[in-house]
Amino acid sequence: MLNKINHIGIAVKSLDETIPFYRDCLGMEFMGCEEVAEQKVKVAMLRIGESKIELLEPTAGDSPVAKFLEKNGPGVHHVAYETEDIEAAIAHLQAQGARMIDSIPQCGAHDTRIAFVHPKSSNGVLTELCQPGH
Numbered sequence: 632m633l634n635k636i637n638h639i640g641i642a643v644k645s646l647d648e649t650i651p652f653y654r655d656c657l658g659m660e661f662m663g664c665e666e667v668a669e670q671k672v673k674v675a676m677l678r679i680g681e682s683k684i685e686l687l688e689p690t691a692g693d694s695p696v697a698k699f700l701e702k703n704g705p706g707v708h709h710v711a712y713e714t715e716d717i718e719a720a721i722a723h724l725q726a727q728g729a730r731m732i733d734s735i736p737q738c739g740a741h742d743t744r745i746a747f748v749h750p751k752s753s754n755g756v757l758t759e760l761c762q763p764g765h
């Protein structure tokens with residue numbers, strides 16, 4: 632159902648101030664920036680081997696990431712698992728009693744379809760399902 636970790640999302644106040652640490656200090660491959668209007672964020676993707684780090688900067692005061700930053704400051708925001716069939720993954724989680732934030736997939740960065748599981752039903756870790764190749 633889920634085949635690997637697609638990326639780890641990290642909330643930041645400023646992409647411009649944070650990208651150099653991942654790109655230059657850690658030597659990760661910078662894949663580009665993109666605005667995801669639906670989620671009210673601007674994201675930067677950096678690749679390390681098979682995995683990616685997604686830096687998230689809020690674009691509006693009522694963005695979920697703005698709220699997170701206000702409460703916690705910058706840091707790990709979510710873990711995204713890759714699936715080839717997001718509808719089946721959502722149905723499976725719901726059948727197991729998980730509380731989905733999105734029961735219908737939303738548009739994510741880099742041509743993905745995404746759906747979040749509420750952190751209250753995943754032991755405090757915001758969990759994303761992610762289907763590439765939208």
Ligand code: CMX
Pocket residue numbers: 640667670672674685687695696698699702707708709732739740747749750751755756757
């Ligand atoms: N990780 C863990 N817990 C989180 C969290 C996160 N990233 N974000 C919020 N929470 C917790 C809060 O700490 C709070 O817990 P307590 O009740 O114990 O204080 C609870 O969830 C409710 O949080 P809130 O601040 O009151 O915020 P909301 O209920 O309005 O929203 C959530 C919380 C998770 C439903 C909302 O942030 C959401 O829908 N997130 C999914 C969408 C998203 O994050 N998009 C941005 C990234 C998109 C991308 O990757 O492209």
